[in-house]
Amino acid sequence: MKINWRKLMTTLAIPAAIAAGVYAYEPPAELIEYRTEAEQGDTIWSLCARVxxxxxxxxxxxxxxxxENHISDPGELQPGQLIVIHVRRMV
Structure with a gap:
């Protein structure tokens, strides 16, 4: 009996690729929204580091x-400006 290797490999490769994709899939993390008001001397980095x-x-x-806050120049952060920050939920 002669084995059709191409057909056999195709038959095995498709389920293997699907299984690898399902295994590698990581659902999007649930995000928590924080709202904070910028103060004098705050940066986007410092606000994000707080939460x-x-x-x-x-x-x-x-x-x-x-x-998300439509900030093109982080140096223009103004005191009193409301900043919304979405962080990952800790499990």
């Missing part, structure tokens, strides 16, 4: 906070 969890990457958190 960040151990599961947050500070660079990503600062970038995401700037994007």
């Amino acid at each position: 960040a969890s151990d599961y947050d990457n500070m660079q990503e958190l600062v970038y995401r906070t700037m994007q």
Whole structure:
């Protein structure tokens, strides 16, 4: 009996690829919203550091906070400005 190796490999590769994709899938983390008011001398980094969890990457958190609050120049943060920060829920 001759084995069709191409057909056999295709038959095995598809379920293996699906299983690898399911195993590698990480559902999006649940985020908690914090609202804080900037004070004199605050930076986006310092505001994010106050509420960040151990599961947050500070660079990503600062970038995401700037994007969500439409801040193009972090040097223009004004006292009294409301900043919304979304951090990962600690498990």
